[in-house]
Amino acid sequence: MLQVLVLGLMNGGIYAIFALGVVLVYRGTGVLTFAHGEIGTIALYFAYFLVAKVGLPWSIGALGAIALAALLGGAFEFLFVRRMVNADPVSTVVLTVGFGLFLLAAEFFFFGASPRNLEPPTKHYFFVIDNVVVRPWQVAALVLALVLGFGLQSALRRSDFGLGILAAAQDPAAVRLVGVPLSRVTLTVWSVGAGLSGLAALLVEPSVGVIAPGYASELFVIGLAAAVVGGLTSLPGAFVGGVVLGIAQSASSRYLGSFGVSGLQYIVVLTILLVVLLGRAYAPEVRRRLATPHAGAPSTTTAGAAA
Amino acid sequence: MTDTPLLEVHDITAGFGAVTVLHGVSFEVPRGSIAGIFGLNGAGKSVTMKCLAGVVPTRSGSVLFDGEDVTRMSPERRVARGMGHVPQGRQVFPDLTVEENLRLGAYTLRRRNRSRYQAALDGVFDRFPVLRDRRTQKAGTMSGGQQASLAVGRALINEPQLILVDEPSAGLSPVATLELDAVLQEVAKTGVTMVLVEQNIAFGLSLVDTAHLMQTGTVVHSGPVAELDDQTLATHLGIGRVLQAAAGSALAARQAPRPKEKARARRTA
Ligand SMILES: Nc1ncnc2c1ncn2[C@@H]1O[C@H](COP(=O)(O)OP(=O)(O)O)[C@@H](O)[C@H]1O
Ligand SMILES: [Mg+2]
Numbered sequence: 001m002l003q004v005l006v007l008g009l010m011n012g013g014i015y016a017i018f019a020l021g022v023v024l025v026y027r028g029t030g031v032l033t034f035a036h037g038e039i040g041t042i043a044l045y046f047a048y049f050l051v052a053k054v055g056l057p058w059s060i061g062a063l064g065a066i067a068l069a070a071l072l073g074g075a076f077e078f079l080f081v082r083r084m085v086n087a088d089p090v091s092t093v094v095l096t097v098g099f100g101l102f103l104l105a106a107e108f109f110f111f112g113a114s115p116r117n118l119e120p121p122t123k124h125y126f127f128v129i130d131n132v133v134v135r136p137w138q139v140a141a142l143v144l145a146l147v148l149g150f151g152l153q154s155a156l157r158r159s160d161f162g163l164g165i166l167a168a169a170q171d172p173a174a175v176r177l178v179g180v181p182l183s184r185v186t187l188t189v190w191s192v193g194a195g196l197s198g199l200a201a202l203l204v205e206p207s208v209g210v211i212a213p214g215y216a217s218e219l220f221v222i223g224l225a226a227a228v229v230g231g232l233t234s235l236p237g238a239f240v241g242g243v244v245l246g247i248a249q250s251a252s253s254r255y256l257g258s259f260g261v262s263g264l265q266y267i268v269v270l271t272i273l274l275v276v277l278l279g280r281a282y283a284p285e286v287r288r289r290l291a292t293p294h295a296g297a298p299s300t301t302t303a304g305a306a307a
Numbered sequence: 308m309t310d311t312p313l314l315e316v317h318d319i320t321a322g323f324g325a326v327t328v329l330h331g332v333s334f335e336v337p338r339g340s341i342a343g344i345f346g347l348n349g350a351g352k353s354v355t356m357k358c359l360a361g362v363v364p365t366r367s368g369s370v371l372f373d374g375e376d377v378t379r380m381s382p383e384r385r386v387a388r389g390m391g392h393v394p395q396g397r398q399v400f401p402d403l404t405v406e407e408n409l410r411l412g413a414y415t416l417r418r419r420n421r422s423r424y425q426a427a428l429d430g431v432f433d434r435f436p437v438l439r440d441r442r443t444q445k446a447g448t449m450s451g452g453q454q455a456s457l458a459v460g461r462a463l464i465n466e467p468q469l470i471l472v473d474e475p476s477a478g479l480s481p482v483a484t485l486e487l488d489a490v491l492q493e494v495a496k497t498g499v500t501m502v503l504v505e506q507n508i509a510f511g512l513s514l515v516d517t518a519h520l521m522q523t524g525t526v527v528h529s530g531p532v533a534e535l536d537d538q539t540l541a542t543h544l545g546i547g548r549v550l551q552a553a554a555g556s557a558l559a560a561r562q563a564p565r566p567k568e569k570a571r572a573r574r575t576a
Contacts, residue, residue, distance in 0.1 A: 157407065160417055163407055163411055166400075167403060167411055170400050170402055170403070171400060173394075176382040176383050176386075177360060177362070177386065177392040177394055177398075178386065178392075178461065178465070179383045179386030179465065180383060181383045182383070
């Protein structure tokens with residue numbers, strides 16, 4: 001039981017960081033991004049390149065990876081998203097899918113299909129909870145997700161520009177009319193969201209040890225689902241969504257793993273997603289029925305109210 | 308320099324896709340005056356305001372603000388130059404508090420000169436005490452009239468030279484409209500130059516110095532309110548008897564000399 005919880009929390013932290021990036025971009029610009037998974041993968045490859053090929057220390061490789069991810073997110077916004085402001089948001093979403101595929105192709109082109117090893121910064125530090133090996137970066141991911149999920153909003157409130165980011169999520173047109181440069185808001189949001197993807201990929205990689213094309217996208221998809229479970233616009237919701245899906249996943253592989261169905265954990269994630277979405281769609285109706293016991297005869301109720 | 312109009316709109320056209328909405332709109336707004344744009348639904352009043360704000364691109368013609376050609380300037384830079392907005396639908400940021408809305412309103416002021424902010428904030432609070440009382444309340448939870456005060460305060464706090472107000476009374480209850488009337492009278496007293504779009508003609512005419520009547524994308528009549536008559540209104544706006552009567556009474560009130568005008572005459576002297 002504890003084992004399931006610990007495993008779930010460790011994964012959940014990673015999902016939550018991906019989810020935070022998704023929520024940030026969605027709130028800031030109204031675009032649901034599918035590109036951030038591959039941005040995370042290519043950032044990892046860059047870290048691999050800097051550490052294994054160039055011979056730089058891990059910390060420099062990690063910083064380089066986050067910087068590249070942020071740069072890619074910003075460049076994508078600057079070159080494409082910005083030109084799509086008057087287009088249907090769906091076409092921008094399709095564009096993010098295209099960008100993800102482009103990055104995937106770039107990974108194959110530069111690094112080939114065979115997996116690469118990126119040595120973790122340290123193998124020696126870890127502790128064991130109920131037979132689960134917990135490593136410092138896993139704890140870091142969870143703590144970071146928690147801090148960002150519950151602290152980012154109030155941190156943004158402190159600065160005028162941060163307030164502009166929050167306001168742009170509510171009304172992008174009105175933000176320009178108070179003098180906030182909207183293009184800088186969207187550029188920032190895309191860069192930071194992409195940087196978070198790079199960070200999430202970096203924090204999960206040492207537990208696996210190898211990178212392959214498309215590597216982070218598998219995790220990102222669950223992060224995306226976590227963002228949706230959390231309501232898509234709520235940063236704390238992204239954290240909760242990530243943790244819920246992480247625990248559901250570890251529970252399913254622990255208790256249902258014996259069925260031997262591959263990909264079962266994705267089915268569980270998908271089921272939770274479906275239940276949450278349906279629940280959200282039907283909640284107002286259910287609440288209304290509970291509130292008005294005579295919902296079967298609405299005409300009498302309204303007549304009574306009017307009288 | 309001071310006798311050039313603060314705002315000069317020269318023959319601007321604008322539209323969406325294949326549709327042209329504005330077919331050459333021209334008018335001028337002298338410093339310290341209040342201009343009203345009136346016209347039927349769909350006449351192009353809001354599009355004109357959006358061209359002035361820079362949110363909708365002009366296809367030809369030019370907009371001069373304080374002598375400077377701003378036709379191609381971004382909305383946020385126009386705000387930094389001294390334009391303030393009370394957009395249609397008021398558009399306060401519902402999830403931000405009253406004070407946060409005002410802090411955002413002062414975005415360019417605070418970048419220019421942060422030390423002036425506190426005094427500007429106090430100024431707005433003195434003018435609209437309700438905003439001081441509710442400074443930590445989320446803007447979206449306030450009444451329509453209070454949100455209108457906030458929208459106006461948010462524009463004023465940036466110390467604009469020109470304030471563009473689009474249909475502030477739309478969707479307000481009669482009581483809230485009265486409240487708003489007081490707010491706008493208050494704004495007029497600051498001597499700020501204003502362009503006001505208003506569907507409620509009786510209400511609008513009671514506030515403005517000059518009326519510009521719009522019909523299908525052009526200005527068909529411009530002149531001081533004092534010289535407006537019911538016949539002109541009827542011809543260009545096609546308003547019926549009821550409105551005509553209401554407008555007539557508002558005109559009567561407006562055309563009598565009022566303390567506000569005397570004050571303004573003194574200031575310009
Ligand atoms: N974003 C838009 N896209 C297409 N047409 C628009 C848009 N905004 C306004 N229009 C059209 O421009 C005309 C003028 O609109 P508007 O300026 O809002 O009228 P009003 O005078 O009532 O404020 C209308 O016919 C309207 O349908
Ligand atoms: Mg309008």
